[in-house]
Amino acid sequence: MATSQTTPKIIIRGLHKAFGSKVVLDGVDLDIGKAESVVILGGSGSGKSVLLKCVLGIVKPDSGSIKVDGVETVGMKGKERDELLRKFGMLFQGAALFDSLKVWQNVAFGLIQGRGMARAEAKAVALKKLGQVGLGADVAELSPAELSGGMQKRVALARAIAADPEIIFFDEPTTGLDPIMADVINDLIIASVRTLGASALSITHDIASARKIADRVAMLFNGKIHWQGPVAELDRSGNAHVDQFIHGRAEGPIRMQVLRP
């Protein structure tokens, strides 16, 4: 896919975030181009989710800069922030569907509450988006609790793309799914990102998923990006962290905090 020559969609520079004495992000630099799909690899607790939440403004970074379309977003509030968030869609790790609402109401939520679209119109859009992720109109009337994990992920994907966002975040999109359903989700992610022409930032520790959905891969460890490059170079990165991660070895520069007997 196209790695754009123009200004990147998102530019992150020197991002720091600590919770108390625990440093989670320690100077992250990362660009996401227009219509580019970037995947951040990293182990559990490496600060991947915090990075996404900093960009969204859910978590406030301690220092650093996040520019979206060339505009500084750190410290943005109120209306400005609301406007900014309209560019984003996000697929949460646990789907995060509203369990008090029906499936179609979940998908249409951003359209009705965020943009004031009429309910009937929003429902039509929701049904179309559900169709795009392979779910029929019969599912639309169910409540999220009645769906399997894979179906919930698909509904969450439909919700993330419902308002045709320019940027989509995927937080561990395949975690907790069987390999076949994971691949279905991967295909849907690729299809929906291409259809929208959106920029995508995904975080995952699923190497198969990363290989499939990424244009570019970045390795996050100890709050820093240790390597980044095109997905084709993943296997010859020459970076010990990346090699250890993609081969799933316990021994290497990345030490998991495990008590050994």
Place this chain on the structure above:
Amino acid sequence: MFLISFLGTIGRVFLGFLGATGRLGIFMGAAVSHVFRPPFYPRLLLQQMISIGYFSLPVVGLTALFTGMALALQIFEGSARFNAEGTVAYIVAIGMTRELAPVLGGLMVAGRVGAAMAAELGTMRVTEQIDALTTLSTNPFKYLIAPRLIAGTLMVPFLVLVGDIIGIFGGFTMAVQALDFNAGTYIKNTFDILTNLDIISGLVKAAAFGFIVTLMGCFHGFNSRGGAQGVGAATTNAVVSSSILILSANLIVTQLFFSN
């Protein structure tokens, strides 16, 4: 050494208390400011008013009924010691409207509504539903908290008014059926003694308690952390803190109304 660690413990507890108070104050300021700024969600407000007002009626009604009956019995037995049985109607009326209906009603609502709110918002927090709201261009303070605060502040006075009536009726039933009071005299005494201030002070208390219960339910739920255990702790903290705050606010409002 013992003294230093002892003082250190006191200091830490005190600082923790100040920190918590500050966080609650900031949360309250943000919540109240969002109550008055659009967009508003009338459908959600109605839903909360029904959930808090209508569905708490049985709990508050039964509490008031039993309290009114027991109060009549107690006052009768007590006042008989100095031949003042005639005061039963007075004391039931004033006791229920000023004190017992608001306080006991508020505590019951804290158990029913405050706990449910903390559990619901806490679950939404730990399953990232609150973050999801933000990414869908919806402010969680306006969507989740403002309707609950308004509904609590409006509906608990309504519940307490119903509790006043049922409580006085409970006392009346006990007096007339079991203690051989004359029904007409009892009703006349009740209306003679009651003033607007008795009822209004109770309703003002109720509004304050409704605000406290919903605020604490929202605060603890909204800030809950760490899965099922965190949600459990949030629920407990919501009920305990709102109960304590209700009892202390009750003293303050009573003083404001009735001292001198």
